[in-house]
Structure formats: C-alpha cells, structure tokens
Amino acid sequence: MRIIALLGVLAFAAPVLAYSQGRPSVLFRGDAGFVWVRSDTAPAGAGASRLRGPVLGGEGRLVFNGFSVGLGLSSGTLQAADQTSAKRDLIEGRLLVAARPIPWLEMSVGPFVRAYVMDAVTERWVFWQARARVDAPIVTSGLTSYVELWRAVSSQVNLVAGAGRVQGGEAGVTYRPPERPFSLRLAYRVDDAAVRGGGDGSQMLEAISVSVVVGGQ
C-alpha cells in the first residue's frame, strides 16, 4: 500500500518534471548536528532511555517551477546519556515532493523512515508526512527565518504496541552571504512519536543542526 502511494507521489511529480518550462536547478544541503532522544517505548518497567550524539546528513533536491523532489539521508551514533555502554545508530531517510504555491509557503508530502539500530534489534519507524513550511524574510533574500510543522498521515513501527500519533516541527534561520553560491542554516527540530496502546509510551527526538546549502537560487 505504501509502495503504491509512493508511486503515486512520483507519478504526480513526473509530469511536473516533464512539462516544466523553466530550467530545473539542483540544490544540495549538508547537515551537521546533534541529536537528543528520549524514549519511553521500552517494555514496561524498563524506564526511559536518554540518548544523544552527533549526526551527519544531507539532502538533494531538484527544483523547477515552484515544485521540487528531494531525497535526504542522515546518520549518527547515539550514546546513552548516563554514560553506560548502550549505543544506537540512528539512520533517517526521507523522500519528498514539495510545491510552493506562494513564495513564502511550501507544502510537501513524502515518506520518512527512521531506524534505531541496536546490537540485536532494529527499531524502525515509517511515517507518511504532510509538511507545511512558512518562510519569513528578515533581511530581503539574505536572512530568512522559517517555521515548519509536520504531522504523519500514517505511521508504522515494528514495536508490539504499534505507532500512534507522530508529529513534529522545525524552526531556524537561513543566511545567504552576498554574492556567494551557498547559504548557511541553523535549525532546531523536535519530533514526537507516541506508541499506540502503550500508555505514556513515546519517543521524542530533538536536534540542532548547522547546514550548508549549495545551489538553488
């Protein structure tokens, strides 16, 4: 079912690519950040786990006529905050199709996959996100703030309890130095995923990131 939906998204994007009269542009973003994870999804009695660690990632986008198709990936190793030896690898992947109906608003949809890889098991979340991003220029075309909120229209996790409500947001600022082909971004994001039927079980991920964006406008 999800594969069919993904094909639908791509089918929606393909005509846009095919019929776009403008010249497509490619945009790459490299991210370096730090992630905090607070998870209550372990079996009852296990207590909450707190993990943190650096992540690196990137995203590529093909932009044309107000539409874009993007693919992002990030990865890092998280350590337990209590200095125990517990470790998890965090891997996130994302595919999106976005449209910008007005200059300051971007709407996007697409699947998002997050996996916590442990020694014995991998906890994998899959969301279908609907995102809305508002850009507000601080100094015209040089310094721009943005706020982006998203919510999962469907979610899936390979936990017994199953995935419940999943939502999040991101806010930050982008600075494009004058006459430079790149821009810099500082962002904070928070994702919250609740476990269905798991009582108070949930997982919250926070991240701050510094990014370099090359290409685009």
Added chain:
Amino acid sequence: MTRATVLLAVLLLVCGARVSRAQSPSELLRQGVQAYQALEYDAAAALLERSLRRDSVTGLADSLETRALTYLAATELFRGQRDSAVATFRQLILLNPRYRPDELVFPPQVTNLFQEVRRSTKAVAVVVPPVTTVRTRLDPFKARLLTSSLADLTVTLAREDGTPVRELYSGPVADTLVLSWDGLTAAGTPAEDGRYILRVMPRSPTADGPRARQVVLDVKQQPPDTLPWPPTPPLLPERTSTGPAFQSLAAGLVAGVAVVALPSLMAQGKDATGARYAVGAAVGVSGLVGFFARKPRPLDANVRANASQRDAWKRRVDAVEAENAARLRTMRLVVRAGPETIAERGSP
C-alpha cells in the same frame, strides 16, 4: 357706420404720423438749413428756432443742436440781428466750449463773430464716460475738461454731503485737460461706496467767468479676486519606512519564539533539552540584526528631489502672496457718472 368710423380713425393715424414726422426737430433742421442756403433767412430762422424748442419730446441730439445753433446764429447775422447772433453763439459756446464752425461752410463774417463771442464767453464743460472700472493706483478714472478759452480752474471731488475728498486739479486750462483720479482719497485709501460730486469751478469766481459744472459719480467698491494658493507638490518619502524594520524584527522574534515553543506545541509534557534556547536566541538575534539593518534611514536622492520641489513650490507661494497683496492693495471701483449739470452757487 362702424366700418366708416374705423376707416376714419386709420386715416387720422396715418396722417398724424406723417405730420409728426414732417415736423420732427431733425426735419425742421434740414428744412431750416435748406432755407438758409436758399438765402431765405426769415424762413430759415423760423424753422431753426422751431427745431431747437426744448419742449419737443424728440429733441435734437447734441451734435445736431450745435449745428442748428450755428446756422441760426449765421441766419440772424445775415438778417441783421447781430445781438441775436451773439446770443446764439454764446448759447452754443456754453453748450460745447470746444465747438468751432466749419470755415468751409460759413463765411468769415460768421466765423469772426463766433471767435469774438468765444473770446468774451468763458465756458467750461466736463466730459466723463458713463461707466468706468477703476483699479486704484493702476487704472484711473479719466475726465476731460473743455474750455472755450483760457480759464483758471479748480477740480474737486467731494462726498454728496459736501465732505471734501480730494482736489484733483488747480490751475489754468487753455483748451482741453484730461484729468485722472486714481480712486484714492486724500488720505490714500480707496474711495468708499457712495455718491460723489466731481466739480469744476473757476478759482476766482467772476461775473463773466465760466459757471461751475459738476457731475455726480456713483462709486461702488468691488473686492478684488485673489489667487488660490498653489497645491503642495507630491513629495517623495525622505526616509525609508519603519515597516520593513519591524517586519524583520517580528520575523526573527517569531521564529525564535517558535524554536523555544516547539516542544511545548509538538511534544506536550515532555522534557526538552536546553539546546533550543541557544538556537532560539540565535534566531531572535538575527531578527534584531535585520531590524537594525533595515531601520529607517534618509533617502538622499529623495531629499534632494524634494528640496527642489519645495523650493519651486515656495517660489510659487511667494509669487501668489505678492500678487494677492498687490490685488488687495488695488481695490476695484466701478464709477457710474450722471449727466453734467451746472453747479448752483453755494451748493456743496
């Protein structure tokens, strides 16, 4: 019976009109001149005297009256009535002091007698336009004084009640003098609304001197029209608007607050780290940077353009102000003149 009565009335009307037209002053004058030229002086004298009768409803115009008097005086002279001729010429000179008989029409004995009478008859006349629009100090009221011979005259303007307003002239007049009145009183103020008397009289009244003449002047002030102030020119903004600066500040602060508030909104009840404060502060500071980067500042090009516009506008205002001041100093008076009359001695 009735038809005959109507016919009779129509005939009487037609005949009456013909008789009336035959005895009109101008026709009598024409017949009198023909009789004079035919040397029928008695008939000419009778016809000319009848043309000059004052009780006629349709009296002669001034030009025809002078012509009739001239022919009558010549007729009387040739009839041997020299005294009558002298009296007629005197009447003619009093009527029009500047009149001279045509020497191509009348023989020397007529013109010589006329000159003799003119030298002995002191007469003065005042000729004024019926309506004059006077702009004080600019467009004066003008009157012509006509004298039959050299006369020492004083021309004054007074209110109807005799209050002196201004002396316009005092001195000799040989033949003609054009008088100007600038519409001001002796105090230099525009004459107020009312009735005034323009009087011409000899400086030293004598028995054989000219009789004083006067003309009644109705004066009415008309306020001057002033020019409207020139409209203020459309000016360019001289400073950038404060709007963009506050938009920048708002964009930064809202995003900074959003960073801090995101966990509360999207992950309620969870303990978020303090990392968001650092990012929120950075975003908020970017808003402050934007505020100061876009704060209002002078637009020099607009300031220069506006200065030029303001100078041009100020010059226009000064010109209008000066013009209006001049117009307000220059009152417009409408002067309506009555007929010239002989001033009674002792009248105000």
